[in-house]
Amino acid sequence: MDSHHDHDARLVVRLDGVRKEYGTATALDGVSLAIRAGEAVAVMGPSGCGKSTLLNMIAGLDRPTTGTAEVCGRDLGAMTETALALFRRRNIGMVFQFFNLIDDLPALDNAALAAQLTGVPARQARDRALELFDELGIADRRDAYPSALSGGERQRVAVARALMNRPALLLADEPTGALDSRSGEQVMDLLIDLNQIGQTLLLVTHDAGLATRCAGRLVELADGRVVAEHTLEHTA
Amino acid sequence: MTESVFPEARGGAGPLAGAGAVWQVARAGVRRRRVQTAVVGIVVFCSTVSVVVALGLLESVSAPFDRAFAAQRGAHLVAVYDPAKAPASAPARPVPAVTAASGPFAQATVTIPDTVEHLPPGPLTVVGRAGPGGPVDRLDLWSGRWPARPGEIVLDRPPNPHWSYLLGVRFTVPERPQGFTVVGLASSLSRSAESWVTPAQAEELRPSAAQMLYRLGGAGTDADVRRAADAITAALPAGSLLGTQSYLAVKRDHGRTASAFLPFLAGFGVLGLVVAVIIVANVVGGAVVAGFRHIGMLKALGFTPNQVVAVYLAMILVPASAGAALGTVVGGLAARPLLDDIGLSVFNVALSPWVYAAALAGMTAVVTLAALVPALRAHRMPAAPAISAGGGQPSGRGRRVHRLLSGARLPRPVSLGLGLPFARPARTALTLAAVVLGAATVTLAAGLSGTMTAYGAAAQRVGHVHTVIHVGQARFRETPPRHGDAGIETLLRGLPGTVYVTADAWIDLHVVGQPQPIMGRFLRGDSATLGETIVEGRWLEGPGEMVASPAFLEQQGLRVGDRLTLSLGRARTQATVVGVTMSGEPDLIHADWRTLTALSPSAKATQYEVRLAPDADLEAYHAAVRAADPGLRPVAKSRTDQNAVTVIGFASLLTVLLGTVAALGVFNTVVLTTRERRRDLGTLKSVGMTPRQVTVMMVTSMAALGAAGGLLGVPVGVAAHRVVVPAMARAADIVMPAFMIEVWSAPLLVPLALAGVVIAVLGAYVPARSAARLTIATVLRGE
Incomplete structure (x- = not known):
């Protein structure tokens, strides 16, 4: 019993029979999935198979129609909108395909925003953002606005923003989908590095190369169901 | 030339081509x-x-x-001549300004005694006319018939069935002891007389004047009418013209x-x-x-x-x-x-x-x-x-402001909200203008309320007169008083709680030469304590003095210091204008009791205005008055002025209406902003912005605008008040003392400045809440 409890305690994500319907369409059909702390999991599948919906369930951006979505030990389906927002703030970092940066804010302020929302003073938030910019190699672009950044730079800013509050789980939705191959490679390396230092990572992609390079486990979705799971071996 | 795929399509480029698609x-x-x-x-x-x-x-x-x-x-002009001085045909001679004339008609005055039921006591102008028609002043004989023989009379009453009870009423006057029977009711918009009889009957009444009625070619202004009057009377002997009446005064x-309501309704419009x-x-x-x-x-x-x-x-x-x-x-x-x-x-x-x-x-x-x-x-x-x-997501504008705000010691949703209006300067300017006008409307309405409240208090003489004691009139089937006029005054002065007593007599009389009567309010006792607001000159101090409303003085062409002759029956006396009241009817004068004594030595007061001690109980006082003389009917002085109530009511209604419209302007802006910034909102929510923070951000974006709008709107509203109130006063023939216009004070202006914030927050809250409820997954999936 104790060992089972210990085993569950290390779970960051636990989906149990999650079903999601939009009107008459079923996006997820009884998905069960567990992700342990420090794991890097990639979810793959064709367009419309439910990848993004799965990611939204885990991020608390959407709620299951039936089933349970537990993240960091919290049942997201039972939480209010405000509680979900506070939960996301503390536990989840998100990276999107199209970056979703605020155009009116310079790069550093875009990243600092995530910390400022928790009440961290502007200067402290910027210092933390600058540390991350240093680590991600974009410190010299701190004052540039998103429109002046390359795709790779924008995605690094997005990653910095996602890491600002040291999240338990980093979610990446097609993080290289809008990037040229060189920038995509850089972002891939960045995600690998992050996982190697212990960051739990859930990656949604249809890019097999990205999945196999970054993830330790591959989950395949089709028509809203998990159709296969593979453990991937990486050579050091 | 290629053939159209759709042969039935009309390939024209006419104005209606493609109208269906457009629709x-x-x-x-x-x-x-x-x-x-x-x-x-x-x-x-x-x-x-x-x-x-x-x-x-x-x-x-x-x-x-x-x-x-x-x-x-x-009749654009009613002129009254002294038949002893003007030859009978002279006033009717052709003058270029006159397009039609009627008369001369004999004009006499009879006196209705106060024992007659249904008719107000006092003088009644009677004109002798053969019929209601003619080239000028075609009377609307709306009930009954025209007098055919002596003793029959038609009264001037507006066309309202309410007055029909007067048909058949018989009354006697000292000038015709055989009496009159009312055979008809007619309406004259020219106000040429109060009653009409046959010409023969008028001659029997010993007429004191001859009346001429004129239609003029050009009579748009007072000056036009005055010029015509001068031309008509130029060749007449001096003193033959007793008086004139312009239709413009009647109008x-x-x-x-x-007219008084027009400026403020036009302002709101x-x-x-x-x-x-x-x-x-x-x-x-x-x-x-x-x-x-x-x-x-x-x-x-x-x-x-x-x-x-x-x-x-x-x-x-x-x-x-x-x-x-x-x-x-x-x-x-x-x-x-x-x-x-x-x-x-x-x-x-x-x-x-x-x-x-x-x-x-x-x-x-x-x-x-x-x-x-x-x-x-x-x-x-x-x-x-x-x-x-x-x-259409905006980008590039307002970045400097965003940068400044991001470092400010403000909660991030607040600083983000403050930066939002700078992204769309044109939209912000339009929204700001709507809020400015909304705040200006509220300010104008508040100013109007202040002015009208002050005016109402002055018009009702709040604090000066607490109760009016009416004297029972037998002709109205009321109990007559046991005490005489002087006895009532002494009785009231002796009652506990009485501080001041003023006896009033309201008497119909004439300004010599005018066909229409005026009302004289003659005062005795403590009239200086009545609280009448005097805007020029002074209040009554002695006999032979009178004060009147601006409308009366304008109509009569008088000013402070001028004299005029008053007549009651055959008695005449002169009075000097010593002051101008703030407002009042155009046919009302106030004069000292001794002026009335010169016209009617036996006149009695019809009511008594009483000021009570601050601690006096009004109900107990009224009971004491009734107990002392059942013929006295005390009525508490109203503290509300109906005009003030109407203006304040309509101003409040229009303010709510326009405030709502301004708030809808803000509502629309927040809806547009939310729609355009769906991606940003989704992003902010994805990084942990709570729904409440989203609401705060969106409301803040408009509240700041509201604060600016309030600060700008207050001076606009004050300026509008300064235009509207004097225009209302002019239209109503009121001379407003400065304290009624300068109603602004810091305790009033500060909350008014917040009106913009209230409008903005009310308008922004609902769409801000709906922005807070945006489903992030849907928003971000769209990207």
């Missing part, structure tokens, strides 16, 4: 933008209501009088109350119109900006630039036409009680069709113009850049 796209736009469609409809509806009420009042001020006056071929009297224009421009501007891709696609599909403009105009004209039509109907219904309230229902006229047509067409035209300016932007936009511009 289809516009209809889809209306359905898609339900919120904006509703906002435009409601805004245009509210503005149309206020415009119809203002136009209706504008028409009612003069139109019904002018129509009825023209139908009666009313002003009819429209006085309505203009404010409503401007706010509507701003909001419509904002809605269309927003739709164009948000629809860049849509515009590009329409053009790519083959819509001409004019057709694209037509799409946007049609999208606005659908709700605007509905709002204007409904607003016209509701405005017409709302105008009726207002006209009744201010006494214009005497003409019993509906609003002219032009009022409805002008409001409907005018509002639609104004809205079209307001929509056209931003719609032309869609006209100019090339297709390719429009398609690539996408959903």
